[in-house]
Amino acid sequence: KKRVIIDTDTAGDDTISILMALHYFKVEGIMITGGNVQFHQQVENALYTIQVGGKSGKVPVYKGHEGPIMGFGESQHRTVEDVHGKDGMGDSFFEKAIQSPEEGHAVDFLIETIHENPGEIHLLAIAPLTNIAMAIKKDPAIVPKIPHLYIMGGTNNALGNITPSAEYNFFVDPEAAKIVLHSGIPITMVGWEMCTKYSIMDDNDHSEIEALSTKGAQFFKDVNKVVMKFNKSVHKLNGTTHPDTLLAAVAANEEIMTESNLYHVDVETVGELTRGYSLVDINNRLERSKNVRVCEAIDRSAFKEMLLEVLRSID
Ligand code: BDR
Ligand code: CA
Numbered sequence: 001k002k003r004v005i006i007d008t009d010t011a012g013d014d015t016i017s018i019l020m021a022l023h024y025f026k027v028e029g030i031m032i033t034g035g036n037v038q039f040h041q042q043v044e045n046a047l048y049t050i051q052v053g054g055k056s057g058k059v060p061v062y063k064g065h066e067g068p069i070m071g072f073g074e075s076q077h078r079t080v081e082d083v084h085g086k087d088g089m090g091d092s093f094f095e096k097a098i099q100s101p102e103e104g105h106a107v108d109f110l111i112e113t114i115h116e117n118p119g120e121i122h123l124l125a126i127a128p129l130t131n132i133a134m135a136i137k138k139d140p141a142i143v144p145k146i147p148h149l150y151i152m153g154g155t156n157n158a159l160g161n162i163t164p165s166a167e168y169n170f171f172v173d174p175e176a177a178k179i180v181l182h183s184g185i186p187i188t189m190v191g192w193e194m195c196t197k198y199s200i201m202d203d204n205d206h207s208e209i210e211a212l213s214t215k216g217a218q219f220f221k222d223v224n225k226v227v228m229k230f231n232k233s234v235h236k237l238n239g240t241t242h243p244d245t246l247l248a249a250v251a252a253n254e255e256i257m258t259e260s261n262l263y264h265v266d267v268e269t270v271g272e273l274t275r276g277y278s279l280v281d282i283n284n285r286l287e288r289s290k291n292v293r294v295c296e297a298i299d300r301s302a303f304k305e306m307l308l309e310v311l312r313s314i315d
Pocket of ligand 1: 011013014036083126127152167168169192243244
Protein backbone atom coordinates (compact mmCIF):
# COMPACT_ATOMS: atom_id res chain seq x y z
CA LYS A 1 0.00 0.00 0.00
CA LYS A 2 1.10 3.59 -0.78
CA ARG A 3 2.10 5.50 2.34
CA VAL A 4 0.36 8.83 2.96
CA ILE A 5 0.03 11.67 5.43
CA ILE A 6 -3.30 13.49 5.46
CA ASP A 7 -3.71 17.18 6.22
CA THR A 8 -7.31 17.89 7.19
CA ASP A 9 -9.72 20.32 8.84
CA THR A 10 -11.80 17.36 9.90
CA ALA A 11 -15.52 17.87 9.45
CA GLY A 12 -18.14 16.34 7.20
CA ASP A 13 -16.54 15.18 4.01
CA ASP A 14 -13.03 15.08 5.49
CA THR A 15 -14.19 12.17 7.65
CA ILE A 16 -15.24 10.03 4.70
CA SER A 17 -12.04 10.96 2.90
CA ILE A 18 -10.07 9.76 5.94
CA LEU A 19 -12.04 6.48 5.99
CA MET A 20 -11.27 6.02 2.31
CA ALA A 21 -7.58 6.70 2.91
CA LEU A 22 -7.51 4.24 5.84
CA HIS A 23 -8.95 1.64 3.48
CA TYR A 24 -6.66 2.10 0.47
CA PHE A 25 -3.43 3.48 1.97
CA LYS A 26 -1.05 3.01 4.84
CA VAL A 27 -1.82 6.26 6.70
CA GLU A 28 1.31 7.35 8.58
CA GLY A 29 -0.38 10.23 10.37
CA ILE A 30 -3.07 12.87 10.29
CA MET A 31 -2.35 16.57 10.66
CA ILE A 32 -5.01 19.06 11.65
CA THR A 33 -5.11 22.55 10.20
CA GLY A 34 -7.48 25.45 10.88
CA GLY A 35 -10.57 25.40 8.65
CA ASN A 36 -14.12 24.09 8.75
CA VAL A 37 -15.02 24.31 12.46
CA GLN A 38 -13.41 25.07 15.85
CA PHE A 39 -9.89 23.65 15.94
CA HIS A 40 -10.29 21.41 19.02
CA GLN A 41 -13.49 20.02 17.49
CA GLN A 42 -11.62 19.12 14.29
CA VAL A 43 -9.03 17.25 16.38
CA GLU A 44 -11.81 15.32 18.12
CA ASN A 45 -13.50 14.61 14.78
CA ALA A 46 -10.30 13.13 13.32
CA LEU A 47 -9.76 10.93 16.38
CA TYR A 48 -13.37 9.74 16.30
CA THR A 49 -13.16 9.00 12.57
CA ILE A 50 -10.08 6.83 13.12
CA GLN A 51 -12.11 4.94 15.71
CA VAL A 52 -14.97 4.43 13.25
CA GLY A 53 -12.40 3.10 10.78
CA GLY A 54 -11.23 0.60 13.43
CA LYS A 55 -7.71 2.06 13.63
CA SER A 56 -7.62 3.69 17.08
CA GLY A 57 -4.07 3.85 18.42
CA LYS A 58 -2.59 3.00 15.02
CA VAL A 59 -2.72 6.40 13.30
CA PRO A 60 -1.27 9.38 15.17
CA VAL A 61 -3.05 12.73 15.03
CA TYR A 62 -0.94 15.90 15.23
CA LYS A 63 -2.23 19.40 15.84
CA GLY A 64 -0.94 21.99 13.40
CA HIS A 65 -1.62 25.65 12.73
CA GLU A 66 -4.99 26.84 13.96
CA GLY A 67 -5.36 29.62 11.43
CA PRO A 68 -3.96 31.00 8.18
CA ILE A 69 -0.45 32.40 7.73
CA MET A 70 -1.82 35.93 7.28
CA GLY A 71 -5.60 36.07 6.94
CA PHE A 72 -6.92 39.55 6.33
CA GLY A 73 -9.63 41.55 4.61
CA GLU A 74 -12.05 39.53 2.56
CA SER A 75 -10.45 36.28 3.62
CA GLN A 76 -10.38 36.33 7.39
CA HIS A 77 -10.52 32.75 8.55
CA ARG A 78 -14.19 31.86 8.64
CA THR A 79 -15.52 28.58 10.01
CA VAL A 80 -18.49 26.99 8.24
CA GLU A 81 -20.74 25.38 10.82
CA ASP A 82 -23.66 26.20 8.51
CA VAL A 83 -22.24 23.68 6.00
CA HIS A 84 -21.17 20.83 8.29
CA GLY A 85 -23.08 21.34 11.56
CA LYS A 86 -21.99 22.85 14.88
CA ASP A 87 -19.73 19.88 15.60
CA GLY A 88 -18.72 19.55 11.94
CA MET A 89 -20.31 16.10 12.04
CA GLY A 90 -23.87 16.89 10.95
CA ASP A 91 -24.84 17.85 14.53
CA SER A 92 -24.32 14.24 15.61
CA PHE A 93 -22.37 15.16 18.78
CA PHE A 94 -20.54 11.84 18.96
CA GLU A 95 -18.96 10.61 22.18
CA LYS A 96 -15.33 11.47 22.93
CA ALA A 97 -12.81 9.31 21.09
CA ILE A 98 -10.60 6.86 22.99
CA GLN A 99 -7.40 8.03 21.30
CA SER A 100 -5.68 11.31 22.22
CA PRO A 101 -3.71 13.62 19.95
CA GLU A 102 0.12 13.52 19.96
CA GLU A 103 2.27 16.06 21.78
CA GLY A 104 4.43 17.36 18.92
CA HIS A 105 3.52 19.89 16.23
CA ALA A 106 2.14 18.64 12.91
CA VAL A 107 4.73 20.58 10.92
CA ASP A 108 7.62 18.92 12.78
CA PHE A 109 6.01 15.50 12.38
CA LEU A 110 5.71 16.10 8.63
CA ILE A 111 9.28 17.28 8.21
CA GLU A 112 10.73 14.42 10.26
CA THR A 113 8.65 11.73 8.57
CA ILE A 114 9.60 12.93 5.10
CA HIS A 115 13.32 13.02 5.93
CA GLU A 116 13.18 9.55 7.46
CA ASN A 117 11.37 8.15 4.39
CA PRO A 118 12.62 10.07 1.34
CA GLY A 119 10.48 9.55 -1.76
CA GLU A 120 8.00 7.40 0.16
CA ILE A 121 5.36 9.64 1.70
CA HIS A 122 2.57 10.98 -0.50
CA LEU A 123 0.49 13.86 0.83
CA LEU A 124 -3.27 14.24 0.75
CA ALA A 125 -4.28 17.85 1.38
CA ILE A 126 -7.99 18.28 2.08
CA ALA A 127 -7.88 21.55 4.02
CA PRO A 128 -6.37 25.02 3.82
CA LEU A 129 -2.68 24.55 2.95
CA THR A 130 -1.26 26.30 6.04
CA ASN A 131 0.59 23.33 7.58
CA ILE A 132 2.16 22.19 4.33
CA ALA A 133 3.25 25.73 3.40
CA MET A 134 4.78 26.26 6.84
CA ALA A 135 6.66 22.96 6.57
CA ILE A 136 8.06 24.00 3.17
CA LYS A 137 9.16 27.35 4.63
CA LYS A 138 10.68 25.79 7.72
CA ASP A 139 12.60 23.14 5.83
CA PRO A 140 12.66 23.44 2.02
CA ALA A 141 14.87 20.32 1.88
CA ILE A 142 11.70 18.22 2.20
CA VAL A 143 10.48 19.32 -1.26
CA PRO A 144 12.49 16.88 -3.43
CA LYS A 145 11.66 14.06 -1.02
CA ILE A 146 7.88 14.31 -1.54
CA PRO A 147 6.84 12.12 -4.48
CA HIS A 148 3.39 13.63 -4.90
CA LEU A 149 0.93 16.01 -3.31
CA TYR A 150 -2.79 15.63 -4.03
CA ILE A 151 -4.74 18.81 -3.31
CA MET A 152 -8.47 19.30 -2.93
CA GLY A 153 -8.68 23.01 -3.53
CA GLY A 154 -9.34 25.79 -5.98
CA THR A 155 -11.62 25.62 -8.99
CA ASN A 156 -10.99 25.35 -12.70
CA ASN A 157 -14.06 27.27 -13.78
CA ALA A 158 -13.93 30.39 -11.61
CA LEU A 159 -16.97 29.37 -9.61
CA GLY A 160 -16.24 29.32 -5.92
CA ASN A 161 -18.24 28.06 -2.98
CA ILE A 162 -17.34 30.36 -0.08
CA THR A 163 -17.26 33.45 -2.30
CA PRO A 164 -18.37 33.71 -5.94
CA SER A 165 -14.74 33.34 -7.04
CA ALA A 166 -12.98 31.28 -4.38
CA GLU A 167 -13.10 27.73 -3.18
CA TYR A 168 -12.93 27.39 0.63
CA ASN A 169 -9.50 25.79 1.12
CA PHE A 170 -7.74 28.35 -1.11
CA PHE A 171 -9.85 31.18 0.30
CA VAL A 172 -8.93 30.53 3.94
CA ASP A 173 -5.19 30.66 3.27
CA PRO A 174 -4.29 31.96 -0.20
CA GLU A 175 -0.70 32.77 0.87
CA ALA A 176 -0.22 29.15 1.89
CA ALA A 177 -1.72 27.96 -1.39
CA LYS A 178 0.70 30.19 -3.29
CA ILE A 179 3.73 28.84 -1.44
CA VAL A 180 2.65 25.25 -2.03
CA LEU A 181 1.70 25.67 -5.71
CA HIS A 182 5.11 27.20 -6.49
CA SER A 183 7.13 24.84 -4.31
CA GLY A 184 8.16 22.43 -7.06
CA ILE A 185 6.41 19.45 -5.46
CA PRO A 186 4.57 17.39 -8.12
CA ILE A 187 0.90 18.28 -7.59
CA THR A 188 -2.47 16.95 -8.68
CA MET A 189 -5.38 19.29 -8.03
CA VAL A 190 -9.00 18.27 -7.73
CA GLY A 191 -11.05 21.45 -7.73
CA TRP A 192 -14.52 22.30 -6.49
CA GLU A 193 -16.03 21.95 -9.99
CA MET A 194 -14.96 18.27 -10.07
CA CYS A 195 -16.87 17.85 -6.86
CA THR A 196 -20.10 19.36 -8.16
CA LYS A 197 -19.83 17.40 -11.43
CA TYR A 198 -18.86 13.97 -10.16
CA SER A 199 -19.27 13.58 -6.41
CA ILE A 200 -22.88 14.49 -5.69
CA MET A 201 -24.84 11.79 -3.90
CA ASP A 202 -28.57 12.32 -4.33
CA ASP A 203 -31.45 10.73 -2.42
CA ASN A 204 -31.23 7.52 -4.48
CA ASP A 205 -27.50 7.19 -3.79
CA HIS A 206 -28.18 7.76 -0.11
CA SER A 207 -30.82 5.04 -0.08
CA GLU A 208 -28.36 2.67 -1.74
CA ILE A 209 -25.74 3.51 0.88
CA GLU A 210 -28.23 3.13 3.74
CA ALA A 211 -29.16 -0.30 2.40
CA LEU A 212 -25.60 -1.46 3.12
CA SER A 213 -26.70 -1.40 6.78
CA THR A 214 -23.14 -1.16 8.03
CA LYS A 215 -21.61 1.03 10.71
CA GLY A 216 -19.85 2.89 7.88
CA ALA A 217 -23.13 3.59 6.08
CA GLN A 218 -24.71 4.88 9.30
CA PHE A 219 -21.72 7.15 9.93
CA PHE A 220 -21.95 8.47 6.35
CA LYS A 221 -25.61 9.29 6.89
CA ASP A 222 -24.94 11.01 10.22
CA VAL A 223 -22.13 13.31 9.10
CA ASN A 224 -24.00 14.34 5.94
CA LYS A 225 -27.24 15.48 7.59
CA VAL A 226 -26.54 19.23 7.60
CA VAL A 227 -24.71 19.53 4.27
CA MET A 228 -27.65 17.92 2.48
CA LYS A 229 -29.91 20.80 3.53
CA PHE A 230 -27.23 23.45 2.99
CA ASN A 231 -26.51 22.31 -0.58
CA LYS A 232 -30.17 22.41 -1.50
CA SER A 233 -30.73 25.91 -0.18
CA VAL A 234 -27.43 27.63 -1.07
CA HIS A 235 -25.78 25.83 -3.99
CA LYS A 236 -29.04 24.56 -5.56
CA LEU A 237 -27.44 21.13 -5.61
CA ASN A 238 -29.64 18.12 -5.17
CA GLY A 239 -27.53 16.01 -2.87
CA THR A 240 -24.40 15.88 -0.72
CA THR A 241 -20.96 16.94 -1.96
CA HIS A 242 -17.76 14.94 -1.42
CA PRO A 243 -14.75 16.92 -2.59
CA ASP A 244 -12.29 15.45 -0.08
CA THR A 245 -13.45 11.90 -0.71
CA LEU A 246 -13.04 12.44 -4.46
CA LEU A 247 -9.48 13.54 -3.80
CA ALA A 248 -8.69 10.42 -1.77
CA ALA A 249 -10.24 8.25 -4.48
CA VAL A 250 -8.16 9.88 -7.24
CA ALA A 251 -5.00 9.44 -5.18
CA ALA A 252 -5.82 5.80 -4.47
CA ASN A 253 -6.69 4.99 -8.06
CA GLU A 254 -5.52 7.51 -10.65
CA GLU A 255 -7.30 5.48 -13.34
CA ILE A 256 -10.64 6.97 -12.27
CA MET A 257 -9.30 10.33 -13.43
CA THR A 258 -10.36 10.07 -17.07
CA GLU A 259 -8.96 13.44 -18.09
CA SER A 260 -6.18 15.59 -16.67
CA ASN A 261 -3.71 18.13 -17.98
CA LEU A 262 -0.67 20.03 -16.80
CA TYR A 263 -1.29 23.76 -16.50
CA HIS A 264 0.18 26.79 -14.88
CA VAL A 265 -1.90 27.31 -11.73
CA ASP A 266 -1.71 30.28 -9.38
CA VAL A 267 -3.84 31.86 -6.70
CA GLU A 268 -5.02 35.43 -6.23
CA THR A 269 -3.88 36.96 -2.94
CA VAL A 270 -4.60 40.66 -3.41
CA GLY A 271 -7.90 40.88 -5.27
CA GLU A 272 -10.56 43.09 -3.75
CA LEU A 273 -13.30 40.57 -4.59
CA THR A 274 -11.23 37.62 -5.70
CA ARG A 275 -8.85 36.75 -2.85
CA GLY A 276 -8.34 32.99 -3.01
CA TYR A 277 -9.40 32.74 -6.67
CA SER A 278 -7.45 30.02 -8.44
CA LEU A 279 -6.16 30.81 -11.88
CA VAL A 280 -5.75 27.86 -14.23
CA ASP A 281 -4.01 29.07 -17.40
CA ILE A 282 -5.69 26.62 -19.77
CA ASN A 283 -4.52 28.36 -22.96
CA ASN A 284 -1.03 29.01 -21.62
CA ARG A 285 -1.44 32.77 -22.11
CA LEU A 286 1.07 33.55 -19.37
CA GLU A 287 3.67 31.11 -20.76
CA ARG A 288 4.73 30.16 -17.26
CA SER A 289 5.82 26.82 -15.87
CA LYS A 290 3.17 24.10 -15.81
CA ASN A 291 3.23 23.37 -12.11
CA VAL A 292 0.02 21.43 -11.54
CA ARG A 293 -1.74 18.46 -13.06
CA VAL A 294 -5.37 19.51 -13.00
CA CYS A 295 -8.02 16.82 -12.82
CA GLU A 296 -10.66 17.53 -15.50
CA ALA A 297 -12.92 14.49 -15.56
CA ILE A 298 -13.64 11.53 -13.32
CA ASP A 299 -15.36 8.20 -13.84
CA ARG A 300 -18.25 8.81 -11.47
CA SER A 301 -19.45 5.23 -11.23
CA ALA A 302 -15.94 4.04 -10.39
CA PHE A 303 -15.77 6.68 -7.66
CA LYS A 304 -19.12 5.63 -6.26
CA GLU A 305 -18.04 1.99 -6.29
CA MET A 306 -14.96 2.90 -4.24
CA LEU A 307 -17.11 4.81 -1.76
CA LEU A 308 -19.51 1.88 -1.41
CA GLU A 309 -16.62 -0.52 -0.93
CA VAL A 310 -15.22 1.58 1.90
CA LEU A 311 -18.58 2.00 3.68
CA ARG A 312 -19.37 -1.69 3.22
CA SER A 313 -16.08 -2.70 4.80
CA ILE A 314 -16.71 -0.73 8.01
CA ASP A 315 -18.91 -2.83 10.24
C1 BDR B 1 -13.47 22.13 0.93
O1 BDR B 1 -13.87 23.00 1.98
C2 BDR B 1 -14.20 22.24 3.11
O2 BDR B 1 -15.37 22.72 3.74
C3 BDR B 1 -14.37 20.81 2.65
O3 BDR B 1 -14.02 19.92 3.68
C4 BDR B 1 -13.43 20.73 1.48
O4 BDR B 1 -12.11 20.42 1.90
C5 BDR B 1 -14.38 22.30 -0.24
O5 BDR B 1 -14.30 23.59 -0.74
CA1 CA C 1 -11.72 19.62 4.18
